[in-house]
Amino acid sequence: MRFSFVLILALSTNLLAYTDSDLDGVEDALDQCPETLLNELVNAQGCTIKSLEHHYDIIIGAGYSQLNYISNQKEDTFTTTLQADYYTKNVSAQIIASYYASNNDTGMNDTVIAGYYQFPLDNQLSLKIGGGILLPTYETGYDNEATDYMGSLALTYLADPKIALIGGYSYTFVKDADVAGTLAYQNSEAYYVGVNYLVDSKLSLGGAYHNSDSIYRDVEPIEKISAYGMIRFDAHWFGNAHYAYGLSGSASDHALDVRIGYSF
Numbered sequence: 001m002r003f004s005f006v007l008i009l010a011l012s013t014n015l016l017a018y019t020d021s022d023l024d025g026v027e028d029a030l031d032q033c034p035e036t037l038l039n040e041l042v043n044a045q046g047c048t049i050k051s052l053e054h055h056y057d058i059i060i061g062a063g064y065s066q067l068n069y070i071s072n073q074k075e076d077t078f079t080t081t082l083q084a085d086y087y088t089k090n091v092s093a094q095i096i097a098s099y100y101a102s103n104n105d106t107g108m109n110d111t112v113i114a115g116y117y118q119f120p121l122d123n124q125l126s127l128k129i130g131g132g133i134l135l136p137t138y139e140t141g142y143d144n145e146a147t148d149y150m151g152s153l154a155l156t157y158l159a160d161p162k163i164a165l166i167g168g169y170s171y172t173f174v175k176d177a178d179v180a181g182t183l184a185y186q187n188s189e190a191y192y193v194g195v196n197y198l199v200d201s202k203l204s205l206g207g208a209y210h211n212s213d214s215i216y217r218d219v220e221p222i223e224k225i226s227a228y229g230m231i232r233f234d235a236h237w238f239g240n241a242h243y244a245y246g247l248s249g250s251a252s253d254h255a256l257d258v259r260i261g262y263s264f
Contacts, residue, residue, distance in 0.1 A: 055087040061259035067252035068102045070109070072216060077102040079109075081259075090118045097137070110134040110148070128154040134172070142183070146175035162198040166208070167191070174215050188213035194226075205229045214250060223247040224255075236262050 061081040068077045081098040096112040114132025121127055130152040136145035154168035169191045178184045194208025205228070212222050228242040237260070244255040 055263070057085045057261050057263035059083040059085075059259050059261035061257060063255065063257035065252040065255040067246075067250075067255075068100075068105065069252075070100070071102070071105060072214070072219065072250075073102075073104075075103040083261075092116045092118070107139075108137045111137045114150070114152075116152075124158045126156050128152075128156075130154075136176075140176075142179045144177040144179060144183075146177065148175050149173045164196040165194075166196065167193045170212075172215070184217040185215055186213065186217045188215050202232045203229065210244075220248055220250045222251045224251045236264060238263070 059082075061083070063079040063081070065077045065079070066074060068075050077100055079098055079100045081096060083094060083096045085092060085094045093115045094113075096114075098109045100107065100109060112132055112134055114130055116128050116130035119127040119129070132150050132152075134148040134150065136147060139145065150170060150172040152168060152170040155166070157165040159165055169189070171189045172187060174185045174187050176183075176185050190210070190212030192208050192210045194206055196204055196206040198204050207225065207227050210222075210224050210226065214220075214222060224244045224246050226242055226244040228240060230238065230240040232238045239260045240258075242257040244252070244257075246253050246255075
């Protein structure tokens with residue numbers, strides 16, 4: 001597995017920090033109708049305009065990190081991502097593909113295909129469970145590429161109309177074969193906790209703490225704190241930015257990710 005799970009967290013910032021409990025494309029902190037079904041087209045406030053069977057969004061992004069998580073070397077690394085999401089009722093699916101370029105290396109990361117099911121527990125608390133595969137869309141040069149598997153749980157609690165508390169846990173089963181004297185892999189787990197704050201009807205801000213294992217043995221856990229903002233331009237267009245500060249030597253000291261998306 002060339003795509004470190006912490007990189008999945010970095011590339012999937014909105015999976016962790018942007019929360020949408022009813023999966024209608026409107027962030028919880030902005031959603032004035034928090035229990036709409038996924039077959040409903042909503043306005044910028046998350047309230048039903050008309051019923052639909054399906055809902056999609058497309059997100060493109062660009063990121064910068066001071067650590068190459070693939071080689072585990074301190075070097076400038078730029079990543080571009082393309083993400084597509086599909087929703088129907090309480091079920092969603094997504095695919096994330098990305099390409100990186102560092103000082104000494106370029107190439108594709110693993111391509112992530114995942115599915116999720118949303119359980120509204122009550123008017124304030126919701127649970128989302130998910131699972132996915134990491135396809136090895138790369139070459140290591142060691143002929144050890146394998147498909148990896150991951151599972152996740154995420155909780156969202158609406159403390160009041162302006163504050164949402166979030167948290168989640170993920171586990172990745174790494175199937176790549178070790179390379180004697182060179183690479184030793186391990187399964188990895190990750191968790192995060194954070195808070196979203198609604199500034200106004202279009203803007204929300206938040207922060208989170210992230211902790212995840214490296215996919216490589218004998219590397220300390222990757223710890224970071226992050227700050228992020230999400231803006232909705234209209235009923236379809238939205239954008240977000242995410243900054244992370246590394247707390248461990250295994251994390252990038254600074255990292256920035258910017259994305260823009262369209263929902264329909």
